[in-house]
Amino acid sequence: MKQPILIQFGEAVRTLRKAQGLSQEQLSFKANLHRTYIGMIERAEKNITLINMEKIANALNVGIIELLKKY
């Protein structure tokens, strides 16, 4: 489970999260997802669903598109 698109998404999340000075824990709280799950997404270990992509994007105050830009 390390498909390029998942890596792209995970890296975008990590980059934006750090740029906003948030910990995985804080982001997981804002997104209503579990702490460990955010880590798995950033490491491209899980094939995320559309609704959770949206939750994370919202928590980061960006559109989903921002998280897939480079791809």
Add this chain to the structure above:
Amino acid sequence: MKQPILIQFGEAVRTLRKAQGLSQEQLSFKANLHRTYIGMIERAEKNITLINMEKIANALNVGIIELLKKY
């Protein structure tokens, strides 16, 4: 399971599919997914994962972003 973003995605798939004169059957073949599954996505009955979004986008010769444009 009828969240707006899923509806947006499903409608975009249906619109693009029809614009290219494809049946659900033909698209499912190109995307390597089951016929009925494509229908469920178009009807927003499934919370699709990122990898399957990519498969469908590829089969339609567009980027994933095109399928989330309006959103």
Add this chain to the structure above:
DNA sequence: GTGTGACTTCTAGTCCGTT
């Protein structure tokens, strides 16, 4: 050609902890 319900298998996603 498409929609629907029912179904099984597999993985997304949670929760506990330890490094």
Add this chain to the structure above:
DNA sequence: CAACGGACTAGAAGTCACA
């Protein structure tokens, strides 16, 4: 604070028969 592990539950993936 983040990575990683095992065990678990919810829900997506994937298929089918029939309308």
